[in-house]
Amino acid sequence: MRTLLDRFVWPMAVPVGLLVLWEVATRALGIRSIILPPPSEIIEVMVTRYDLILTHLWPSLYLTLTGFALSVVGGVLVAVLITTSPLLRKSLYPTIVVSQVVPKISIAPLFVVWFGTGMTSSLMLAVLVAFFPMTINAAMGFQSVDEDILRMARTYMGSRWQIFWKIQMPHALPFIFSGMKISITLAIIGVIVSEFVASQEGIGYLIKFAGGLLDTPLMMAAITALSLTGLVLYWLIAEAERLTVYWQSTSEFGSGGQV
Amino acid sequence: MPSQPNGRTAAASPAPADPLPAPPGPATGTPLVRLSGVRKVFNQLEAIRNISLDIGDGAFVSLLGPSGCGKSTLLMMIAGLVRPTSGEIRVNGEVVTGPRADVGVVFQSPVLLPWRTVLDNVLFPVELLKLSKAKYRERAMELLAMAKLADFAGALPRELSGGMRQRAAICRALIHNPSTLLMDEPFSALDAITRDDMSVELLRIWQANRKTVVFVTHSIREAAFLSDRVLVMGRRPATLVEDITIDLPRPRHIAMTEEESFNGYVRHLRRSIEASHADAP
Numbered sequence: 001m002r003t004l005l006d007r008f009v010w011p012m013a014v015p016v017g018l019l020v021l022w023e024v025a026t027r028a029l030g031i032r033s034i035i036l037p038p039p040s041e042i043i044e045v046m047v048t049r050y051d052l053i054l055t056h057l058w059p060s061l062y063l064t065l066t067g068f069a070l071s072v073v074g075g076v077l078v079a080v081l082i083t084t085s086p087l088l089r090k091s092l093y094p095t096i097v098v099s100q101v102v103p104k105i106s107i108a109p110l111f112v113v114w115f116g117t118g119m120t121s122s123l124m125l126a127v128l129v130a131f132f133p134m135t136i137n138a139a140m141g142f143q144s145v146d147e148d149i150l151r152m153a154r155t156y157m158g159s160r161w162q163i164f165w166k167i168q169m170p171h172a173l174p175f176i177f178s179g180m181k182i183s184i185t186l187a188i189i190g191v192i193v194s195e196f197v198a199s200q201e202g203i204g205y206l207i208k209f210a211g212g213l214l215d216t217p218l219m220m221a222a223i224t225a226l227s228l229t230g231l232v233l234y235w236l237i238a239e240a241e242r243l244t245v246y247w248q249s250t251s252e253f254g255s256g257g258q259v
Numbered sequence: 260m261p262s263q264p265n266g267r268t269a270a271a272s273p274a275p276a277d278p279l280p281a282p283p284g285p286a287t288g289t290p291l292v293r294l295s296g297v298r299k300v301f302n303q304l305e306a307i308r309n310i311s312l313d314i315g316d317g318a319f320v321s322l323l324g325p326s327g328c329g330k331s332t333l334l335m336m337i338a339g340l341v342r343p344t345s346g347e348i349r350v351n352g353e354v355v356t357g358p359r360a361d362v363g364v365v366f367q368s369p370v371l372l373p374w375r376t377v378l379d380n381v382l383f384p385v386e387l388l389k390l391s392k393a394k395y396r397e398r399a400m401e402l403l404a405m406a407k408l409a410d411f412a413g414a415l416p417r418e419l420s421g422g423m424r425q426r427a428a429i430c431r432a433l434i435h436n437p438s439t440l441l442m443d444e445p446f447s448a449l450d451a452i453t454r455d456d457m458s459v460e461l462l463r464i465w466q467a468n469r470k471t472v473v474f475v476t477h478s479i480r481e482a483a484f485l486s487d488r489v490l491v492m493g494r495r496p497a498t499l500v501e502d503i504t505i506d507l508p509r510p511r512h513i514a515m516t517e518e519e520s521f522n523g524y525v526r527h528l529r530r531s532i533e534a535s536h537a538d539a540p
Binding site for chain 2: 146148149151152153154155156157158159162166167170245246247248
């Protein structure tokens with residue numbers, strides 16, 4: 001009973017309270033829907049126009065997941081290369097770290113020039129923004145193994161292969177999951193921004209389109225659908241982490257950073 | 260298992276034919292670890308100067324000295340993790356050129372892998388050495404039972420106390436039945452009470468397995484309580500200052516630390532360390 005209160009009731013109290021306040025305020029003050037529709041109207045639009053929202057949500061979701069998957073696989077592979085080859089570490093790692101400074105979202109129009117207005121552009125941007133945090137987190141995980149543990153393994157003549165799979169890989173898992181939590185959020189941002197810039201479909205396009213029509217309720221319904229999708233994706237990763245990284249208490253690693 | 264722990268006097272007993280698998284017989288004077296003219300230079304600074312010594316089979320020997328005197332480096336050289344600049348180290352008659360399967364090491368921290376159960380941590384060397392895990396499982400359980408950890412075989416390290424973790428680490432170092440156990444200040448991270456308990460436990464485990472133990476410590480009491488022989492090391496560059504035989508009966512009990520004979524050794528060791536300081540420039 002107590003855990004139910006702590007886990008659900010208290011965390012939900014603030015958002016629910018805000019929604020109620022929002023609803024009451026917009027009605028009492030007679031704020032027009034075009035400026036700020038009440039939550040009830042947004043939900044109504046989500047229900048009545050669900051097919052339109054879903055039609056645009058699917059391509060965005062597909063691109064997000066593809067971009068995320070490519071980032072995770074590519075990021076971990078590059079991290080392994082950086083970890084195993086001192087030459088690559090010395091040459092590649094500084095570039096990767098410094099490239100973090102570039103606001104990669106600003107490259108979106110350039111990608112339209114290069115790859116056109118289709119899905120390729122969106123996918124490339126998603127990978128571009130989601131790839132680096134993944135790489136850096138995984139590399140940190142592989143390289144932050146306690147020197148004493150490595151020494152212990154060398155005492156028993158552990159090979160590089162054994163040390164990688166039996167020590168570095170499991171040690172890196174919590175770092176990889178932290179990277180995944182950052183990457184999934186960034187992949188969504190990459191896709192949406194790319195759809196803002198030039199696209200004929202996708203939830204980003206729908207938001208921009210509704211904005212152009214001054215259809216604020218539709219715009220906010222699309223934003224809500226997008227936010228819920230992001231929430232579910234994040235939650236899925238957090239659950240996967242909880243099951244995989246069973247030796248960590250969740251409180252320590254429950255919150256992944258956001259960039 | 261040999262029944263007579265105090266076998267150092269039985270010098271004529273024959274050495275076992277194969278030193279690795281069988282626990283060594285009653286301790287003899289046969290040197291199992293031999294250092295000749297070992298010297299180590301770090302960045303043109305001499306850390307260890309010309310150390311030569313023999314450690315007998317089945318003996319419990321402590322390297323005693325102040326922090327940073329190079330005793331851990333000496334131990335890591337015996338373990339094959341650090342190369343001497345000059346000189347030679349032999350274990351079981353063979354020159355040490357790298358880590359060896361007949362040596363087990365206990366480090367200052369337990370360095371257990373947090374994702375493995377206690378049992379799987381103990382079996383980790385078996386895995387790395389590509390031995391059959393099934394064959395060693397029973398031995399692992401025996402060792403854990405001896406270390407009073409049988410009930411925690413399936414637990415994760417985070418569920419164990421500091422002393423229990425270090426006991427698990429000792430089991431891990433013994434799993435592949437090495438002839439030599441090297442211990443690098445293994446109890447220094449533990450509180451004083453746990454430390455005394457661990458000393459008694461360690462002697463009990465040693466009594467049952469009869470490994471040659473090289474134990475690095477900066478605690479005079481610990482060295483005197485545990486050892487057959489204490490090697491006092493001076494600071495910078497490290498040399499052997501004194502080689503003292505601790506002639507106290509075994510098995511040893513914590514109550515013995517209040518006896519005059521024990522305190523005599525402690526006083527002697529302390530004077531020896533102080534004298535080595537006075538010598539230093």
